[in-house]
Amino acid sequence: MSEQLATRPPRHFLRRIGSQDPIVVASLALLLGFVVGALIIITTTPAVLDAWRGLFHSWGAPGHAIKVSFDNVGAAYRTMFTGSIIDPQSFWHSLTTGKGWDTTLTPISETLTYATPLVIVSIGVGIAFQTGIFNIGANGQAVLGGIMGTAAGSMVHMPTVLHIPFTLAAGLAGGVISGAVPGVLKALTGAHEVIVTIMFNYVLYAFLLFAVLSTALQQPGQQNDISRTLDPSAQLAPLFGVGSGLRVSYGVFVAIAVVLFAWWLLDRSSLGFEFRVTGANPQAARASGMNARVIVIVVFLISGGLAGLAGVVQVASTTHYIDGEFLIGNAGIGFTAITVALLGRNRPMGIVWSSLLFAALGVGGRAMQATTGIPLDLATVIQSAVVLFVATPVLVKEIFRLRGAPSQTIELATKGWST
Amino acid sequence: MSAGITEARADAPVVRKVPRGRTRVIGVIMVVIGLFTLVAFGLNTSSKAHSALTFSPVDIISNAPWHLGTLTLLTLWTNVVLGLVMTAIGIEVLWRQPRRGVMGRFGLVSVLFLLALLFWAVRTPGPSQVSFIDLTSILVGSSEVTMVLIFGSLSGVMCERAGVVNIAIEGQFIAGAFVGAMVASTTNNYFYAAIGGLVAGGIIGWILAFLAVRYLSDQIIVGVVLVTMLSSLSSYLNLQIFTPYPNLNTGNVLGNFAIPLLDKIPIIGPVFFNQSAFFYLMLLLIGAVSFALFKTRYGLHVRAVGEHPHAAATVGINVARVRYINVVLGGAIAGVGGVAFISQQGQFQPGITSGLGYIALAAMIFGRWRPSGAVVACVLFGMSVYLADNLQTYNIPISTEILTMFPYIITIFVVSGLVGRVRAPAADGQPYLAG
Numbered sequence: 001m002s003e004q005l006a007t008r009p010p011r012h013f014l015r016r017i018g019s020q021d022p023i024v025v026a027s028l029a030l031l032l033g034f035v036v037g038a039l040i041i042i043t044t045t046p047a048v049l050d051a052w053r054g055l056f057h058s059w060g061a062p063g064h065a066i067k068v069s070f071d072n073v074g075a076a077y078r079t080m081f082t083g084s085i086i087d088p089q090s091f092w093h094s095l096t097t098g099k100g101w102d103t104t105l106t107p108i109s110e111t112l113t114y115a116t117p118l119v120i121v122s123i124g125v126g127i128a129f130q131t132g133i134f135n136i137g138a139n140g141q142a143v144l145g146g147i148m149g150t151a152a153g154s155m156v157h158m159p160t161v162l163h164i165p166f167t168l169a170a171g172l173a174g175g176v177i178s179g180a181v182p183g184v185l186k187a188l189t190g191a192h193e194v195i196v197t198i199m200f201n202y203v204l205y206a207f208l209l210f211a212v213l214s215t216a217l218q219q220p221g222q223q224n225d226i227s228r229t230l231d232p233s234a235q236l237a238p239l240f241g242v243g244s245g246l247r248v249s250y251g252v253f254v255a256i257a258v259v260l261f262a263w264w265l266l267d268r269s270s271l272g273f274e275f276r277v278t279g280a281n282p283q284a285a286r287a288s289g290m291n292a293r294v295i296v297i298v299v300f301l302i303s304g305g306l307a308g309l310a311g312v313v314q315v316a317s318t319t320h321y322i323d324g325e326f327l328i329g330n331a332g333i334g335f336t337a338i339t340v341a342l343l344g345r346n347r348p349m350g351i352v353w354s355s356l357l358f359a360a361l362g363v364g365g366r367a368m369q370a371t372t373g374i375p376l377d378l379a380t381v382i383q384s385a386v387v388l389f390v391a392t393p394v395l396v397k398e399i400f401r402l403r404g405a406p407s408q409t410i411e412l413a414t415k416g417w418s419t
Numbered sequence: 420m421s422a423g424i425t426e427a428r429a430d431a432p433v434v435r436k437v438p439r440g441r442t443r444v445i446g447v448i449m450v451v452i453g454l455f456t457l458v459a460f461g462l463n464t465s466s467k468a469h470s471a472l473t474f475s476p477v478d479i480i481s482n483a484p485w486h487l488g489t490l491t492l493l494t495l496w497t498n499v500v501l502g503l504v505m506t507a508i509g510i511e512v513l514w515r516q517p518r519r520g521v522m523g524r525f526g527l528v529s530v531l532f533l534l535a536l537l538f539w540a541v542r543t544p545g546p547s548q549v550s551f552i553d554l555t556s557i558l559v560g561s562s563e564v565t566m567v568l569i570f571g572s573l574s575g576v577m578c579e580r581a582g583v584v585n586i587a588i589e590g591q592f593i594a595g596a597f598v599g600a601m602v603a604s605t606t607n608n609y610f611y612a613a614i615g616g617l618v619a620g621g622i623i624g625w626i627l628a629f630l631a632v633r634y635l636s637d638q639i640i641v642g643v644v645l646v647t648m649l650s651s652l653s654s655y656l657n658l659q660i661f662t663p664y665p666n667l668n669t670g671n672v673l674g675n676f677a678i679p680l681l682d683k684i685p686i687i688g689p690v691f692f693n694q695s696a697f698f699y700l701m702l703l704l705i706g707a708v709s710f711a712l713f714k715t716r717y718g719l720h721v722r723a724v725g726e727h728p729h730a731a732a733t734v735g736i737n738v739a740r741v742r743y744i745n746v747v748l749g750g751a752i753a754g755v756g757g758v759a760f761i762s763q764q765g766q767f768q769p770g771i772t773s774g775l776g777y778i779a780l781a782a783m784i785f786g787r788w789r790p791s792g793a794v795v796a797c798v799l800f801g802m803s804v805y806l807a808d809n810l811q812t813y814n815i816p817i818s819t820e821i822l823t824m825f826p827y828i829i830t831i832f833v834v835s836g837l838v839g840r841v842r843a844p845a846a847d848g849q850p851y852l853a854g
Contacts, residue, residue, distance in 0.1 A: 044659045191835040194639055198777050199827040210820035375658040380651035384644045392636040
């Protein structure tokens with residue numbers, strides 16, 4: 001099959017539109033996700049519903065209703081764009097007058113700030129997926145990374161040169177420890193990682209509350225679930241200085257380093273090759289002498305470690321403290337990471353692009369809520385809709401009547417309980 | 420794996436047994452728990468301290484024609500005995516290494532441990548304001564969570580016996596709870612709310628089946644993403660609909676319906692015969708699901724599809740149809756569970772189900788994909804969830820957060836096979852491609 005593809009003459013760019021190219025499928029899934037979001041806005045926004053209610057009152061009513069629908073959806077998606085990437089008016093103003101660059105760049109800075117830990121944790125989840133392992137525990141691992149990083153950054157004092165690496169290492173260690181539990185259990189007893197990591201998430205959330213309420217980590221003089229603040233020497237400083245008002249921090253370089261590491265690991269190292277073979281065909285991996293147990297443990301250590309690193313980067317670059325709600329719920333980057341990794345097909349560069357996209361959706365969702373009053377949860381709904389479509393490429397192909405025989409192979413990222 | 424022949428035929432179905440080593444590990448864990456109870460809760464207490472055990476919830480004392488009195492026990496000796504019993508069970512497991520029933524023994528030890536913890540917590544003279552354990556009100560209180568969990572795990576049993584992993588139970592709870600709150604507020608009738616939840620959960624089940632059965636997509640991923648989607652959608656709709664129209668989410672709570680005479684029986688009466696309509700429905704469902712899966716022809720088909728879909732197809736069973744039906748029914752059951760949950764909580768709030776769907780999933784695995792086992796696991800998990808929420812009243816020196824971990828840690832033990840062999844239906848999670 002692959003040989004046939006390779007010998008086929010290169011096709012014209014435009015013909016790719018009708019093909020089964022994964023990037024095309026992902027783009028169409030994105031389009032469908034936005035359509036779902038638009039339908040939800042139309043069916044739930046009171047102003048739009050009022051317009052539709054008057055459908056039979058006058059001849060102009062249907063046109064009016066359609067216009068109101070488009071206006072609301074348009075306003076929502078426009079503020080999402082201007083709030084997360086760039087506002088053309090503000091950009092033009094800055095360009096012509098040379099002033100207000102901080103306001104103009106704030107949206108993109110926020111998107112990068114949000115994307116930084118997201119890239120790191122998603123790379124971890126993606127490496128696990130490539131090995132055929134579903135790490136739903138990334139969120140809990142990021143939480144433990146955040147806890148240990150906060151402890152290292154606030155309870156130990158040392159100069160910046162040492163303190164930042166120490167804090168990051170502590171977060172990494174937290175992730176490694178919490179990744180080791182499902183990894184070792186899966187390798188030694190065959191416990192399914194999905195259920196173990198879901199359960200371990202809840203254990204770690206409970207531990208988070210315990211930690212931020214403990215005398216060691218709790219902010220002195222506080223009764224609430226709030227931790228101490230990181231020493232300035234342990235914080236990841238804003239790239240353009242504190243005065244710029246732009247939050248994007250030196251954490252970006254951590255993310256770039258992680259991407260390079262993942263590229264090297266997956267594409268250049270023999271360990272990464274073993275990961276991919278194990279993911280593609282466990283039997284072949286075993287037959288060629290790879291030690292499946294060691295691979296499972298190593299993957300979980302790496303995946304968990306990256307999640308922990310993401311947790312500490314999140315703390316050190318934005319809030320500088322954690323509370324009992326840290327990463328809990330849908331806002332948890334560990335859950336977004338699953339969708340990011342799937343959209344990016346688990347490849348480092350794919351994950352970078354999809355992280356930026358989902359970060360923009362999240363940041364834009366906040367702007368949308370502030371301007372139009374449409375709740376920002378819509379962004380998460382769109383994200384999950386996109387991933388549902390990405391996970392079902394055959395459906396996307398059928399909707400758009402893409403050419404090519406419907407795929408008759410089953411691609412699974414996870415295994416059932418019994419394996 | 421010891422012989423070369425086994426390795427060469429790695430793809431052949433090998434009958435796996437629990438390695439003896441793991442049974443030994445669980446035996447050691449039981450002995451440690453037993454000794455801990457013996458020392459910390461038993462020998463450590465003053466010999467004068469005593470604990471009281473009562474059986475009558477306050478509100479029905481006057482109604483009951485007769486009621487059980489208070490049982491006062493010496494804390495030290497009671498807990499020493501409980502600790503010794505737990506240790507003995509552990510030693511028995513270590514010694515005999517039984518092939519069956521380890522999980523049941525583990526459940527028993529867990530319950531005894533909770534009991535010993537409670538005896539120790541309410542000892543008088545002691546630090547606690549409460550001087551007695553009311554066994555009946557603990558059972559009644561935990562029955563609310565237990566009921567919801569049972570709905571969820573029955574849904575899981577329905578889907579997974581047909582070979583579809585339903586990790587979206589949490590999402591079906593959310594959908595059921597949301598729709599249930601809305602219908603119950605507008606119609607003021609929980610019967611219609613239950614139907615609304617049934618439909619909502621069924622639709623989520625249908626989406627899962629549509630993507631997993633028809634389009635062969637990854638069931639676990641679809642399930643997880645569905646949960647994310649529903650939890651954010653419910654939070655979105657809560658702001659868009661319930662906030663501007665609070666009359667759609669009034670939060671009326673469904674009252675209990677006492678069965679005459681039977682509710683007067685001590686302990687059993689309040690627990691089983693003075694409950695909401697959803698509780699009776701749940702009792703019926705346990706029987707119905709067990710019967711349908713294990714005593715009917717259709718159930719045989721379902722289990723065949725879950726174990727070996729190709730063989731099932733060969734004898735003329737429509738694999739896709741069986742899976743569709745079961746996943747939609749399972750989703751509907753979990754949807755009703757969501758309504759049952761909201762009928763106690765009243766108002767819908769985002770995140771209100773707080774992972775109960777995942778605990779239900781774990782209970783189903785603990786119960787080895789059987790309705791009866793799942794029910795026992797739900798009772799254990801429901802009690803520990805309830806106690807974790809309510810133990811601060813006893814002023815015990817263990818933090819609530821640590822107690823909250825209890826059901827999750829048990830589940831991790833269980834799926835690690837430490838407690839016994841947990842075998843899923845063979846084709847669970849595998850899409851079926853005809854031909």
